[in-house]
Amino acid sequence: MKPRYVIIGASAAGSSAAETLRRHDPNAQITVVSDEKITYSKPLLSYYLAGKLGEEQLFFRSPDFYERYGIEKIHARAVGLRPEKSTVELSNGQKLHYDKLLLATGAAPRFPKVEGIQRDGVFGLRKLEDAQGILARLPKTKRAVVLGGGLVGLKAAAALKERGVAVTVLIDSPHALSQMLDESSARIFEKIFEQNGVAIRTRAKPVAVLGTKEKIEGVQLASGEVFPCDVIVVGKGVDPSVELLEGTRIRRDYGVLVDDYLRTSVENIYAAGDVAQARDVLRGEPWINALWPCAVEQGRVAALNMLEKKAAYRGSMRMNSVQFFGVPVISAGLAVLTPGPLGGRPGEHDETLESRPAPGIYRKIFLKDDTIVGFVLVGDVPIEAAGVLRILMERRVNVASIKEELLELGPDLGRLLPLIVENKERFVEREFQELVHTVGV
Amino acid sequence: MERLFCDPRRCVGCRACEIACAVEHTPSKDLFVSVLNGELGPPRRRVQALGAQPYRVAIGGVVLSLGCHHCDPAPCVDACITGAMHKEDGQTVCDTDKCVGCWMCVMSCPYGAITPKVKALKCDLCPDRKDKVGRSRYACVEACPTEALFAGTFEEFQRVLAEPISAGWEGAR
The missing domain is CATH 3.30.390.30 (FAD/NAD-linked reductase, C-terminal dimerisation domain)
Structure with a gap:
């Protein structure tokens, strides 16, 4: 019997795992489940938003990748997991049996809990549809507010600026890029943004998104100050997508906990990418470094272990x-x-x-x-x-x-x-x- | 797979490989034309010194000409967000049309072998010389006056390293 490998997620970790499985086992039955129709590179979305790349340039694998590698791709959402039966239930009603399962479900943007955040016109920048939604609004957009001064927030701000939109970035922290830079280097970039016409506001705590159901009007700060805008982009980090684990015994902390072989606590289930909390070389404890290179490497290492070619994961770092x-x-x-x-x-x-x-x-x-x-x-x-x-x-x-x-x-x-x-x-x-x-x- | 190696016993750090590499990656492939036209880019391999004096080896020192090692798995390929950096028959190749210049590969390369210059530039094993054979197959190997640069498998290179070099070489160093 050919072993059946099921991978949930088709981004960096999922694709890398699928490719590795096929390279080492020409006969394996490999199924990738993704709720997204096409496989594209999420870090390139800001380039797409800026108009520097077209949609067809977002593929990081050739469009015929699945066909060429003989990998079954199912466009559906994984909605249930039964480890005791080794099955995954999909949103289209399908039930998949697996011999080995990889959770590469990724992460989702973290939206601040402020009034009105669910209004139309508030976007993350994580999926192609987010970027497409922002672009569709551009003709009517004069001003934008970006919530969050991290990498995604600032990339979105720079992209919108290039599209001719007046952008203000509102940052809770004392300085921009607080997860990436120390204060003095962050100040260099705050200045560069200001010089390029992007307003940066630090220690700015939003409390409400103002507007009607159809149209947002602005962001209100705790101080009462209001920043009028037509579109809002949220770049305040991501949370691992762990919904599928509900009701299972798979151990998790912030994300899915995995050992040095990227195995979860439940047999035959592995995890890789932004959802996996794996060894961090510098911290010496499980950590999520939600980064492209880490996801690709973890996908490969997880696949090698799924193939029972014992491969230890060295660990990631930010x-x-x-x-x-x-x-x-x-x-x-x-x-x-x-x-x-x-x-x-x-x-x-x-x-x-x-x-x-x-x-x-x-x-x-x-x-x-x-x-x-x-x-x-x-x-x-x-x-x-x-x-x-x-x-x-x-x-x-x-x-x-x-x-x-x-x-x-x-x-x-x-x-x-x-x-x-x-x-x-x-x-x-x-x-x-x-x-x-x-x-x- | 054939790769490039440098014999530290023969390398005198003359940097002829660097120039040959830079010239090979110009439209004219001619040193004087490329200098005159300002075509000359950075070399994709560098002479690196271990010891105090880069051009003459100090006692116990080593000079080496180093470039891409075509690692497998390659950290730069893992890091590439566009799919530009990829493996092709064992070689690590950058499709510069796809490169957006994010420098994730530069950050990932433990050898510092990728040069960020609008696009990620690295050793591409001289694709324009595919028809040539022997030492002319690669620009740097052809240019190396001391035959320190070697093209082949590591096993073949190990055999080169196992052979003693002539006394004359020691004198030259």
Whole structure:
């Protein structure tokens, strides 16, 4: 009997898992269930909103991906899960039996609990239909308010600005990008946004969305101040989509808890992507880093384990790279100390290296016990160094011997070779082993 | 799969590979024309030094010419939000038409082998030289005056490393 693999979700984790299953098992029966008709890249939605990419450019897999890989794709919503019977119930009435199941249900935008938030004209920016809804309103939109100064909120704000809309970003926190940047680097970006005509308001707590049933009129703050607008985009983070777990014994915390093999607490059920709470390399505890690269890797590792090719997951960490109005920023690890459900905690670093060689150029590296725990690179710096810093951080390498050079580090792996050779047991990949062997000659 | 390796015993850090690489990725593929027309972009491999002096190896030092390792699985491919960075017959290839310049791949590459320049630029194993054979197959290998750069499998390269180099080389270093 051919084993039947069922994957719930067709985004980064789901697609990566499906592809991995097929690569390793040409005969397996693979079914992907998604409530979305097409498979597109969610991080590209702001590019689509800005008019930089068309709908057909949002595919991250070729449109014939499922056909070519012989994967059954069902356009439906998974509405029930019965682990004791190994079945999933779908919104179209279908009941699927599985031998192995992957939960890759992703996450959904978190809407603030303020009066009127359910009105027409309030959007997240998570699904293609969100972007399409915003675009449909554009001809009648002069002013927009973005709630939330995170990555999605600011990308949406920049996109709307490019469409000629007057945008105000309302941020609860003391500064923008509070989950990604420390205050001083965040200020650089607040300034860049202001210079490009996007108003940023920090410590702004919305209490109500004003308007009628058909038309929103503005956002009211706790102070009473009103920001008139025709459309609202909410970018206040996402919550893992765990509805399917209701009534099951699958253990969860914030998301679905998985072990280092991405197994849930219930047999034959795995989880990957934004819904999965897996090991975080820096925190040493299960965490959700709802990021594209983590989802792709988790999807692959989960699939290998579903195939019973025992593959341990090294763990994820927070990392992001983005450009706003042409200024690049890369931030990774525990670079922020804003407390919160996904923020940092005090004591996560004991040393900070910082350099600002010119206005708008900024590098900061956070260390704890001489290992890198986070960094921020802003502006025209050789951002290739990010990859090198990231691997040192991920492999928990003691950097005491090159601390003086860390801030000046370019894309120079050569500088790090001694550290890689000294810590070769942490660099197990074939490519690193080859390098160690080569320089050892 | 054939990949590129650098023998640290032979590399003198002359950076001929860097220039050859940059020139190969211009429309004219000619050093002087590409300089005159301002076509020259960044090289997709870099000479990297371990030790105090980059061009002459200090005692115990090493110079190496490094580029994309064509990892499998490749962190840059995992990180790519557009599907531009992908695997093709074992090679890691960037479809620059699809690249939007988000630099997630740059952040993910542990070797610093991807250059952010409007698009993500990296070693593409010289697709325009597919018809050539021997050392001319790759621009950097062809340009390497000391034959430090080697194209082949790692097993083949290991055999190269196992052979002693002539005394003359040691003197040159």
